[in-house]
Amino acid sequence: MKIKDSKIYFEDVAAEELAKTYGTPLYVYEANRIRDNYRRLQKAFQTRWPQFKIYYAVKSNTNPAIIRLLMEEGAGCDCASANEIRLATKLGAKGEEILFSGNNLNEEDFAEGAKAKALFNLDDLSLLDRLLKHGKPEVLSFRVNPAIGKSNVHDSDVMAGKQAKFGIPWEKAEEAYAKAVDAGIKRFGVHMMTGSCVTEPDYFAEITTKLLDCVGPIAKSLNIKFEFIDIGGGFGIPYTPDEKPLDIEKTATLVTKVFKEKVAQYQLGEPQLVVEPGRYLVGDAGFVIGRVHAIKESYKKFVGTDIGMNILARPVLYGAYHGIFVDKKSEARNPKSEIVTITGQACENADAWAKDRELPKIEVGDLIVVENAGAYGYVMSYPYNGRLRAAEVLVDQGKHKLIRRRETFEDWLGLTI
Numbered sequence: 001m002k003i004k005d006s007k008i009y010f011e012d013v014a015a016e017e018l019a020k021t022y023g024t025p026l027y028v029y030e031a032n033r034i035r036d037n038y039r040r041l042q043k044a045f046q047t048r049w050p051q052f053k054i055y056y057a058v059k060s061n062t063n064p065a066i067i068r069l070l071m072e073e074g075a076g077c078d079c080a081s082a083n084e085i086r087l088a089t090k091l092g093a094k095g096e097e098i099l100f101s102g103n104n105l106n107e108e109d110f111a112e113g114a115k116a117k118a119l120f121n122l123d124d125l126s127l128l129d130r131l132l133k134h135g136k137p138e139v140l141s142f143r144v145n146p147a148i149g150k151s152n153v154h155d156s157d158v159m160a161g162k163q164a165k166f167g168i169p170w171e172k173a174e175e176a177y178a179k180a181v182d183a184g185i186k187r188f189g190v191h192m193m194t195g196s197c198v199t200e201p202d203y204f205a206e207i208t209t210k211l212l213d214c215v216g217p218i219a220k221s222l223n224i225k226f227e228f229i230d231i232g233g234g235f236g237i238p239y240t241p242d243e244k245p246l247d248i249e250k251t252a253t254l255v256t257k258v259f260k261e262k263v264a265q266y267q268l269g270e271p272q273l274v275v276e277p278g279r280y281l282v283g284d285a286g287f288v289i290g291r292v293h294a295i296k297e298s299y300k301k302f303v304g305t306d307i308g309m310n311i312l313a314r315p316v317l318y319g320a321y322h323g324i325f326v327d328k329k330s331e332a333r334n335p336k337s338e339i340v341t342i343t344g345q346a347c348e349n350a351d352a353w354a355k356d357r358e359l360p361k362i363e364v365g366d367l368i369v370v371e372n373a374g375a376y377g378y379v380m381s382y383p384y385n386g387r388l389r390a391a392e393v394l395v396d397q398g399k400h401k402l403i404r405r406r407e408t409f410e411d412w413l414g415l416t417i
């Protein structure tokens with residue numbers, strides 16, 4: 001996104017043109033930004049450890065055009081459910097190009113994962129017998145809880161440690177692999193996912209050390225080989241003005257340094273180093289364009305837009321901050337700023353989702369643009385109060401195309417009998 005003469009552009013396409021063509025609220029993604037994010041991450045790690053693989057965490061943005069774009073770059077798909085596996089398969093991902101890191105799986109999940117020959121990251125030892133009913137997998141991985149976690153988003157996004165529902169406590173991991181060996185499984189991987197939106201490089205080195213200190217002794221005592229070591233996603237992006245971007249070169253340097261040391265120490269050979277990011281790849285490539293429909297002077301000043309908690313859930317769900325920009329209607333606009341609270345259209349007081357922000361003076365009919373909405377944006381939206389889901393548009397090399405149409409009244413009603 002860029003701002004020129006107070007107007008907002010996505011790869012040279014004006015926000016106003018997109019709003020006129022597709023209506024608002026509207027999710028917009030910049031394809032080049034997604035490619036840049038992927039290539040930066042891939043290069044940083046691969047130059048230091050060539051056996052490196054990115055599986056895109058599909059859950060962060062399930063639009064097929066986005067998944068396809070990342071698959072064209074070389075990404076595999078990290079899926080969380082039977083439907084995400086179906087989606088990845090439909091887009092051409094096969095077998096070991098699909099990681100299945102779901103939790104609390106049901107029979108449909110097992111069946112679809114087995115049918116796709118996906119790489120299962122089992123979240124608990126108790127799931128092994130259920131998976132075996134669908135046949136013996138070629139390769140098996142367990143999700144280990146290394147008893148350490150972190151999130152710059154919200155406490156609920158800390159995905160490992162004693163309060164986390166995910167993974168096998170690392171002290172019990174050997175028992176899980178021993179059971180898999182007894183079942184005749186011969187090829188192994190290991191997985192962890194400890195947190196979200198972390199921007200401190202040291203943290204990734206710390207968790208990698210922890211995971212390898214767990215895996216090393218298991219490889220020795222059970223005499224098994226780990227073909228891949230998956231350190232999860234969680235690579236952060238800055239949301240607030242004072243947050244700094246994650247230094248990915250430094251992260252890759254620190255992680256591959258401990259990776260090489262530990263792999264040598266435990267004689268693990270040359271396992272593939274796997275990451276499964278979502279937010280880092282698509283988060284800052286996505287925006288929501290909304291229209292201002294009403295301005296209200298109450299005890300404070302409210303700017304009513306069509307971007308509500310139902311369109312972008314993160315602010316209300318996590319107390320998350322998203323930067324907001326105003327696309328000025330005309331150059332004659334008053335440039336003076338004022339303190340306002342941005343609301344959506346839901347009948348919920350929580351829907352005042354950006355409180356007391358200093359923004360250029362806004363008028364009814366103006367467009368606002370919310371940044372960092374590419375990950376956990378559209379996928380978490382829901383139709384509430386009859387305010388239906390937005391459309392999605394991809395801007396690529398100066399061209400724009402609709403990649404998901406707006407939800408209609410017929411779609412909304414279509415599920416009822």
Ligand SMILES: Cc1ncc(COP(=O)(O)O)c(C=O)c1O
Pocket residue numbers: 057060078101193195196197232233234235276277278279280375
């Ligand atoms: C198992 C797993 N892998 C990867 C991710 C992607 O995380 P992020 O978008 O923070 O990189 C998640 C997010 O919840 C996850 O649960």
